[in-house]
Structures are given as C-alpha cells and as structure tokens.
Amino acid sequence: MADQKKPKPIPASLRPTRRYIAYQVISEEKIPYADLANAIWHAILNFLGEFGVSEAEIWLVKNLYDEKKQAGIIRCSHRYLERIRAALSLVQRIGDTRVVIKVLGVSGTIKATQMKYFSETSLTEFT
C-alpha cells in the first residue's frame, strides 16, 4: 500500500465549481506565511463555522504564495465566494502586527488567476 492509487478523474460536468481568490496582505511589518495561514483559517472558521467551511471547500494554495509581494491565492466554492471575502476582511491582527487583506480579484482557474493578477507581463501589451 506504499503507493496509494488515485481515483480516476471525475468528468468535468460532475466536478464542483470553484473560484480562486487572489489576495494581497497590507501590513505594518512582514508576516511569515504560517502565521498568515493560521489567521485566515481562524477568521474563516470563526465566521462560517466548521460546517460552513466544509461546504466552502477552502484550500490555501501554499506554493503560489509570493513572500515578496505578500500575495497569494485561496480556493473556495463559487457559492461561498461572498462569505469568504467577508471573512477575509475580518482579519485584523496577526500577532502584534495590524493587517488588511485586500482581494485583488477572482477567477475560475489557477492559471487565469496567475495571468490576471500576478504575471508581470499583461495580455494587453501584446495587442
């Protein structure tokens, strides 16, 4: 059982619809990712409760977090988008540092989110 077999991918029509939220952290001092992730989880769990979070299908995409810009991506269900945005706005302090989480935008795939909000060259430069 060392290499666990993955289930076959579900057809696209049966997959859950998701949104990817691009966010940026405005803070007094630099914040380590672990603290930020903790604070976001706390805020969302407090606001929605465990049951709400289970329905919202949250995933903090760790490897796409940009330490320099303090920007990252959160995945959630499209039904819970507004509630997650509201919950993110309730993050006030991380440790002793005051923070504001600003949502840059929302997109349907990780690729599109990166293109729209994080890529240094924008599509409009080529037209």
Added chain:
Amino acid sequence: MNSHLSGGENTIQEIADFAKKLGYAGIIINDDFESLEKIEQLKEEISQVETDLEIYPGTTIRMENVKNISDFKNILSKVREKVLIVTVAGGDYRINRAACEDPRVDILTHPELGRTDSGLDEPILKSASVNNVVIEINFREILNSFRKPRSYILNHVAANIRLCDHFRIPMIISSDAKSAWELRPPREMVSMANSLGLDLGKAFAAVTSIPQGIIENNKKTLEGKKITEGVELVE
C-alpha cells in the same frame, strides 16, 4: 471615519493615503460634534491635504453630548448649514426616532448599538422613508466584536437589512474607522452586506451611488441652488 481631531488615531493625510491604497474614490471625515470651531478646523485641515481623493467634511451627533431631544434639535439646526453630511449616532430608541423624524438628518448610524434588538420599528421606518433618512450598516462594530457579541450584531444588522428592504429605505455601508487600519476595501464591505442578505446590486449602490447622491444633493442645498424638494435654480 474619525480623524485625529476627535479620538481618531491618524491624520487626514495618512487616512487619505491608506484609503487610496485600498481603492477608495472618496471619503467622508465624520468627526464627533463638539463645537462649531472644531468643524471649521476640520474643514481647514481637509483643504491642506494633498491628494486626488475627494474628501468631504461631516459631523456625527452623539447621544452622550446631547441632553434631551430639544437640545438635539438645537444642535442639528446649528450644524446643518455648516457641513455637508450630518449623521446621528443611534442606539437609544428616542434618538433613533427623533433622527428619522427630521428631514435635516442625512444618515442614522448603528441603530442597533448596545441593544438587545435591532433598534428599528415600523413608525421609525415609515418616517425615515418620508424624510429621506438613510440607515447605515456599521462595519467597525462587526470588525471589533468577537464570537457571541458579533453573532448578535450580525443578526441585528441582518434584521435591519430585511426591514429596510421592505420599507424601501436606502442603506449605506460605512467603515466608521477610528484608525486607518480599520478601513477595509469597499468591495469587501459589499460582500459582508451581501452575506447578511442585502441584494448585491443594492449593496454596490450602498457604497457608490447612494452616498454620492446625498453629497450632491446637500452641495446644491448649501450653495443655495436647491430651494426645496423639486425646486432648483438652473443656469
């Protein structure tokens, strides 16, 4: 929001810079009413700020500074000619009612503050719709509370949204921040109102067209162009 002139933390320049970062197009500096000189001081400070943001002066009448209803009316008549936006800090039932029964009031803020109910009832809402008083959703209250108190506040705000929707009273969302770090991007405040049951279109209007409408209307009145409802001087 409050500036450093009345219990706030930051100067107007700092607030303006931070608000620009968060994507605001304009802000209202809404200091607590203490005296008419303070209002003049606020106006002077606003004129010195270097920014392309639109900043408007406003004032809040708090119930702590008011002895009784006739005193409240007295202050109101003094203030109305001086500032663009007059808000009344609600919470007390009599103040809520007196504010909604007066057409000189623009905004009633946090009618549910410190109460075990939502603070609004049918007579208040009926007179608010006649006198064009706008009810406010206060974001600072939600932000600074925690767990049980926050759940009660969210419940009361949701009740107010439902009532205002029924009586067709416009609502606005405001940050009511004491410090620049309590400001939140406008779109996030829209999300919060939407999560509490306000229609998304109305929630957008609550941070864009409704405050702008109040400002433009009051500007005309203060300049003497608008004489009464429906009578205006047109050049």
